[in-house]
Amino acid sequence: MTDWSNHFSQHARRAIPSAIRSLSEFPRATDSIPFGPGEPDASLFPVALMREALDAILTDETSARSALQYGPSEGDPMLRRLVAEHMNKRGVACAPDNILLTNGAQQALNLASEVFVDPDDTVLVQVPTYPGALQVFLAHGARLADVTKADAATRPALIYAMANFQNPTGISLSVEQRRELVTLAHRLDTVLVEDDPYEVLRFDGDALPSLLALDTETRSIEEAHTLYLGTFSKSVAPGLRVGWAAGPRVLIEKMGLLKQTEDLQPNSLAQAGLVRLLEHGLEPFAARVQAAYRIRRDIMAEALRQHFGNRGAWRVPQGGFFFWLTLPEHIDTAKLLEHAAKLGVTYVPGAAFTPDRSGANTLRLSFSAAAPERIAEGVRRLARAFDEYDQNG
Amino acid sequence: MTDWSNHFSQHARRAIPSAIRSLSEFPRATDSIPFGPGEPDASLFPVALMREALDAILTDETSARSALQYGPSEGDPMLRRLVAEHMNKRGVACAPDNILLTNGAQQALNLASEVFVDPDDTVLVQVPTYPGALQVFLAHGARLADVTKADAATRPALIYAMANFQNPTGISLSVEQRRELVTLAHRLDTVLVEDDPYEVLRFDGDALPSLLALDTETRSIEEAHTLYLGTFSKSVAPGLRVGWAAGPRVLIEKMGLLKQTEDLQPNSLAQAGLVRLLEHGLEPFAARVQAAYRIRRDIMAEALRQHFGNRGAWRVPQGGFFFWLTLPEHIDTAKLLEHAAKLGVTYVPGAAFTPDRSGANTLRLSFSAAAPERIAEGVRRLARAFDEYDQNG
Incomplete structure (x- = not known):
């Protein structure tokens, strides 16, 4: 294979892969609950x-x-x-x-x-x-x-x-x-x-x-x-x-x-x-997705309250797709993800969102792609992964 | 209006408009025959x-x-x-x-x-x-x-x-x-x-x-x-x-x-x-467009032979969308285009295709977008524009 790297432009050398898209290759349980991707639920498309x-x-x-x-x-x-x-x-x-x-x-x-x-x-x-x-x-x-x-x-x-x-x-x-x-x-x-x-x-x-x-x-x-x-x-x-x-x-x-x-x-x-x-107009489409994602936001908020308790801090968002969790300082959410993936839930570690890859104890949960009836179970798995990791490192 | 030009990047400063797309604003007769654009004939799309x-x-x-x-x-x-x-x-x-x-x-x-x-x-x-x-x-x-x-x-x-x-x-x-x-x-x-x-x-x-x-x-x-x-x-x-x-x-x-x-x-x-x-496969689609554009190529080849005679030089292409005409040295095809547009035919002056805007006596004729029954008339108009321009400058 020819090595082209010496010929790449400055622009091409600076380009880096998406920290999120590369997670898609992460090993995971087959019935994994996806809190990682921020993609919309395809069942809501106006097909x-x-x-x-x-x-x-x-x-x-x-x-x-x-x-x-x-x-x-x-x-x-x-x-x-x-x-x-x-x-x-x-x-x-x-x-x-x-x-x-x-x-x-x-x-x-x-x-x-x-x-x-x-x-x-x-x-x-x-x-x-x-x-x-x-x-x-x-x-x-x-x-x-x-x-x-x-x-x-x-x-x-x-x-x-x-x-x-x-x-x-x-x-x-x-x-x-x-x-x-x-x-x-x-x-x-x-x-x-x-x-x-x-x-x-x-x-x-x-x-x-x-x-x-x-x-x-x-x-x-x-x-x-x-x-x-x-x-x-x-x-x-x-x-x-x-x-x-x-x-x-x-x-x-x-x-x-x-x-x-x-x-x-x-x-x-x-x-x-x-x-x-x-x-x-856009309003009928907006109303439809608002209603559907509000339900998921509410389920995730309740599940976090119930299963995650005082393990971390978060705010309930007024809209959008995401909860942002801050865990205790000693938790590395990149390592926690290995436990979580094995238990059947994924998310994006917070370091993916910072220019200097700081924020190792934070993570993003998306409620957009997981089925509503699976969200509570996903949060339960995440809490279990947290406990496993916190006790055994 | 705020002047942003001092803040533009080097890349943005270097960008130039398409020499062809800007022709679309050229004044022209209402029944103009378009030998300018290299776009396919929409009637051939497999709708x-x-x-x-x-x-x-x-x-x-x-x-x-x-x-x-x-x-x-x-x-x-x-x-x-x-x-x-x-x-x-x-x-x-x-x-x-x-x-x-x-x-x-x-x-x-x-x-x-x-x-x-x-x-x-x-x-x-x-x-x-x-x-x-x-x-x-x-x-x-x-x-x-x-x-x-x-x-x-x-x-x-x-x-x-x-x-x-x-x-x-x-x-x-x-x-x-x-x-x-x-x-x-x-x-x-x-x-x-x-x-x-x-x-x-x-x-x-x-x-x-x-x-x-x-x-x-x-x-x-x-x-x-x-x-x-x-x-x-x-x-x-x-x-x-x-x-x-x-x-x-x-x-x-x-x-x-x-x-x-x-x-x-x-x-x-x-x-x-x-x-x-x-x-x-792609073959049925390829066969269809080949047959349709071959007819146009043949019509344009014959019309050039008949109406353009020894006014310029060209080769009959074996495929694609274009004839390339080289006219006598003293002809400026950008100026000729003004006459041509008034007479109801357009094309792209050859200087649009060279890094140094040379080739003032050349032009590109596209046979892809004009209706087959209008191609001969378009070439006739072009020959007339040439005569007008050559005699009166």
Whole structure:
């Protein structure tokens, strides 16, 4: 086998595998209960409606041809309009020109990083944070720093944050904390990338304004420093690979140019399917997934209370997919995972979510992928693994 | 509007718009005949078969869920196997592990460039060549040089070539020229990226071995220096955005890691649709488009002979989508396009295809998008535009 490693670019050398995706090779019991992956439950996908939508599109010759042909780099004009209307309802005055459609929010995040981050630039992140974002920033050669310790002396190339039901902590920022982030971005003269995949998954409490909504309260979107990332992966289905960025037109155009260079355009068929599916808005889909995941959140909250007792600390999230557990200092959750996997439950060790792999005594539990009737059993197994590990090391 | 340009990364500053896509804003007659875009004719898409395939997938609960869920970064295992079998039939011994599925061949090209090209590296290209490749290499900061003038003193980061019905010249390389390219890549210790989008569109003559097939005649694919890029955009439909790279596993894995970072994975639904559509192979689809485009090629060849006479020089391509015209030295085809557009025909000026914007007296005519019954009229209009321009300047 030829050794190519000496010929790899700096970018290729910096790229690292996902700390989460590599867990999929972990040995585990056959009836394992998956609290690891943050993927939606496929039984909630609107399969029948999607079938009808695609059938209608492919039955009409004109719509069929356009759903299978090349399209604009920035995405289907009708879907851009629908997304702009969605953002309008969320308090963001914007036009279709302020929307770029992408292959999921991940591509929007990568494009934003590509537009702003040069090697050795600083990127401010919440700690812990989404590993897929760490992968992106590290591939671009960024130095990562904790946004709560922002040093006014260095202008960061980018600030990355989730305001709603953050991955992995499940925590939402207060309105005041949100305002502080927006103010920080303006003060440091940088872009604030707001990743909001779980927005539709609020179970309790009133919706809070997005960072972009706050940023545009007193100024036009063209003057905003926030770039909002959204996705249909949680409300409809991730396999469609459709997400979006919303922000100042000059940034949307630059990201669109890079998207054109990198893969020409988003998938036409999936976009056409979404346009038809969302004829009556996103709300019915949001309501459906909210109700289903709320039940799971409640089951996991109760199971943790019952089986985990005072072994660790956690907060019940108001939405999203995740509980974040902090265990006693002497517990290494990477080692605990070996016990847990043998007992038939998996999760993601907390070190996967930190730039310096700290947080060895933390872990993320996802309630999105496990069947509701299995969640309590999964937590029971985890508590048993904890006891085994704590007693025998 | 905030001015972000000072904050853009080096990468973002280097990115340039497509010389072809920007032509779409050119003023033109309303009944204009499009010899510009290299997009397939949508009336040839297998719409009914795709509707049946998607309907079957979304009727079965198991296949529906998986077609809408997250999947492997490298692509659907069944489609990787089908593509590997396709490559086997074309004389390339390879396994599914040697295949990466991407958002069209464009993403595969971008990933390959990302893996190998650092700023100021040299990339060797055919001149003229596909503008979308120039966009990619320039965004990565490459210095472009003509592969026929390869300088053995500098190791290029990458060689980019089309062996079949090249875009824009329509020329195919002889087996001897192909062997020379493969030898050059090994001699210069670099990767040869073989872009082969038009492979299924051979109208005359016998198929010639791909660069990768030649490279693997005497060595295993793991020792090859060729990375092959293929696509379903010409044989099935481009809106699906499914293409692939085939090559040594170590390169496929590195590109797959970057793909994971950049957009997680290919579109699940389109991949599932293709798996079902291609149950009986790609051949029926290839035969259909071959027959349809051969007719157009013949019409354009005859119309050029009849209406264009000795105004310029061209060769009749054995396949693909394009005629390449060389006009007398004093003709500027960018200026000629203004006349042509007013008379109701468009094309792409040749300078769009060269790194230094040379070739002002050349142009590309595509016969893929214009209706067959309009092709002769389009060439007649072009000849008239030529006469007008030549007489009045």
